[in-house]
Amino acid sequence: MSISVATWNINSVRLRLPMVQEFLANHQPDVLCLQEIKCQNDQFPAKAFAESGYQYHAVNGQKSYHGVAIVSRLPLLESDTREFCKMGDARHVSAIVEAPFGKTRIHNFYIPAGGDEANIEINPKFKHKMDFLSELQDWFDEDDFDNEQIIVGDFNIAPHENDVWSHKQLLKVVSHTPLETDTLNALQARRNWVDVVRKHIPHEERLYSWWSYRSKDWNASNKGRRLDHIWATPDIAGHSSQTVVLRDARGWGLKPSDHVPIISHFG
DNA sequence: ATGGCGGATCTTATCCGA
Numbered sequence: 113m114s115i116s117v118a119t120w121n122i123n124s125v126r127l128r129l130p131m132v133q134e135f136l137a138n139h140q141p142d143v144l145c146l147q148e149i150k151c152q153n154d155q156f157p158a159k160a161f162a163e164s165g166y167q168y169h170a171v172n173g174q175k176s177y178h179g180v181a182i183v184s185r186l187p188l189l190e191s192d193t194r195e196f197c198k199m200g201d202a203r204h205v206s207a208i209v210e211a212p213f214g215k216t217r218i219h220n221f222y223i224p225a226g227g228d229e230a231n232i233e234i235n236p237k238f239k240h241k242m243d244f245l246s247e248l249q250d251w252f253d254e255d256d257f258d259n260e261q262i263i264v265g266d267f268n269i270a271p272h273e274n275d276v277w278s279h280k281q282l283l284k285v286v287s288h289t290p291l292e293t294d295t296l297n298a299l300q301a302r303r304n305w306v307d308v309v310r311k312h313i314p315h316e317e318r319l320y321s322w323w324s325y326r327s328k329d330w331n332a333s334n335k336g337r338r339l340d341h342i343w344a345t346p347d348i349a350g351h352s353s354q355t356v357v358l359r360d361a362r363g364w365g366l367k368p369s370d371h372v373p374i375i376s377h378f379g
Numbered sequence: 380a381t382g383g384c385g386g387a388t389c390t391t392a393t394c395c396g397a
Contacts (some may be wrong), residue, residue, distance in 0.1 A: 123385080123386060123396085124385095124386055124387075126387095127386075127387090148386085148396085150386065150387065151387090175387085175388085176386085176387050176388065176389095176394085176395085177386090177387080177394090177395065177396085225395090225396055225397055226397085227395095227396090227397090228382095228397085268396095268397075277381080278381095281381095282381095285381090285397085286397070287397065322397075323381085324381045324382055324384080324397065325381095325382080325384040325385055325386095325396095325397090326380080326381060326382035326383070326384050326385090326397090327380090327381055327382080327384090328380090328381095328383085330381090333381075335381050336381090337381090337397080339397080367385080367386095370384090370385080370396090370397080
């Protein structure tokens, strides 16, 4: 008995619905967490996912931007959303699944990108990102935050040197600045979160989950960043057996997402 | 040149992402 959880920033779920369905058919994760669905709740293609065998959904949509969803072939219990920074953004949804090792809450996050300038004084988007991380840390510190959890999503931070194509050249680029990586590392230490991607693919190996659309040839230049993550509390991470990053997905179809799916197996 | 692209919507222009 095992359970598999996938995360994928899909950059419009309506545009790339056939691609997601093909992914589900080929890889059959039990749970798929999507970010940047870019639609409202009533526009979410729930029926299409149900016909693909994924009949359980927890959706936190928003018009045009952001938006997150969990689709599952296992029942989703007690789904919930949380608002951060009083922005009205749809950047979080969670639900409980019955895993072989017990009931487990899965959180799906879309952390703000942060704009261009890594300076909270002059860049409101960067301030939003840092404030979001601060609120997240406060939440993790609360006593009622369960100990058995998985968190996934587009964190928009590449924390380690081998999570970017050039550590040196990206030190001042939002997503890899020391302020962001230190903050994310502190956040990770808060609940002893285990990075289950790096548990199976060690830091010595370069690993990316995002490649810019603006690159002429993403595959040849390979200037990516590891922005997408799957973390688990220690007990659950102890059950994790494998993680796959589907690099090839960056080249799927004529219009791929700029992020690729990551799948972790537990149990 | 990673960011000379690609989403959605305010659509033939604009805002946003990273």
